[in-house]
Amino acid sequence: MNPRRWPALAVMLIAAYMDLLDTTIVTVALPSIQRDLGASDAALQWIAAGYTLAFALALITGGRLGDMYGRKRLFLIGVAGFTVASALSGLASGPGMLIAARIGQGAAAAIMIPQLLTVVQVGFREDERPKAFGLYGMVLALGGVSGPLLGGYLTEADLFGWEWRTIFLINIPVGVIAFAGSALLMTESRAQQRLRLDPAGMLLVTIALLALVYPLIQGRELGWPTWTFVAMGAAVPILAIFWAHERRRSRVDGSALIDPALFHERSVIAGLLVAFVFFASTSYFFVLTLHLQVGLHFSALETGLSFLPFAGGVIIGSGAAGQIVPRIGRAVVTVGALVEAASIITMIVVVSRYGDALSAWQLAPGLVGAGLGLALVSATLVTITLSGVPGNHAGSASGLVNTTLQLGSAVGIAVIGVIFFAALPTGHPLQPGDFVEASRQSLHLAAGLAALACPLSLLLPATRPTRGAETVRETVAR
Structure with a gap:
């Protein structure tokens, strides 16, 4: 040692x-x-x-x-x-x-x-x-x-x-x-067994995701030319080719980037679906930042201070999850997604009501709730997702879950950003009131995604992780 x-x-x-x-x-x-x-x-x-x-x-x-x-x-x-x-x-x-x-x-x-x-x-x-x-x-x-x-x-x-x-x-x-x-x-260490890379798999999944994300981000400014829709549609067959390639690599030498055997577990399929949808909803921070700084002329420091209640909610939720996960298992994910959706709706109401007079204090309750919901889901979802995965696949599965969380966030920024910028008027200098409607529309999508995670979480196995196995830190790389 x-x-x-x-x-x-x-x-x-x-x-x-x-x-x-x-x-x-x-x-x-x-x-x-x-x-x-x-x-x-x-x-x-x-x-x-x-x-x-x-x-x-x-x-x-x-x-x-x-x-x-x-x-x-x-x-x-x-x-x-x-x-x-x-x-x-x-x-x-x-x-x-x-x-x-x-x-x-x-x-x-x-x-x-x-x-x-x-x-x-x-x-x-x-x-x-x-x-x-x-x-x-x-x-x-x-x-x-x-x-x-x-x-x-x-x-x-x-x-x-x-x-x-x-x-x-x-x-x-x-x-x-x-x-x-x-x-x-x-000190140096490496795996004892011989491993191989899967460059073709990496290339295919990269092309597929770029075919989806690039048009989403660039399409509005380019006027949504035909190629943007063709590219997004092409992502589906490219992912199908990627999946066929992964199955072949798994059979030939076991070097697939993503082991298809992982998808034999119901917990993995359901967990990845919930993770992608839920973490796409968390991209509302991108919208709130622009609303506060560009729309309401908050300074960068004032904006950072405005988000502190969210951090408080995360701290509270992390502590609470450790106590209730062993008792109610997957229901924590459902409750967390519901709290997240309700908190975003609270922010929509506040943004709509106060308009250009919005203050950080008025956003605070929604941000606390959003942090609480995020912590409840994060502290539970990965453990339940990996609950049925054999030990020899644990590393690959945890990496796949992590990747899904990040992809959900990236796609969320792309989609929610498209709605936000499309709702801003053109042809005249933007006024604080212009950001209210844009934020409302994009926050509605975020709330809908969080709400969608609630019924999807019912697909998770009804497992109740033990106290010793609950921690997400052993399986999540972020």
């Missing part, structure tokens, strides 16, 4: 915090980025969704690369790549460069993050793992709470005249520290 495992974990957690921070910190800086770079509405969607999409697409492959070539080696490559991509994001001269750098960040994170959880799983004794995963959970909570607040502060502080660029450039010293510490303290 490596005596440096705890110090090594500490520096790896620094890198994990850096990654999670960049998932949430950019949201409140979007209006500032748009003003400075002249970014279009579609570019804003790509800046937010490009990171998540790249992370989702490369996540499973990132974990397999670590098993094949060494987890320490891949972790260091991921940290280095993330740091370089952060520097390029901060130095971006235009929207295109920033989007490309954000995609690079997401791909690097997908190489980096799976190694952390695998190292904990193989490098710590069984009695040590709960503490190690608990520390990782604390980092997740800290990143979720501090991201919007830190992003708002750094953007508004305008350090060295860098404005929004600081949220990316701050990763450079943090990344250097994480790289040096990990290089010094981590």
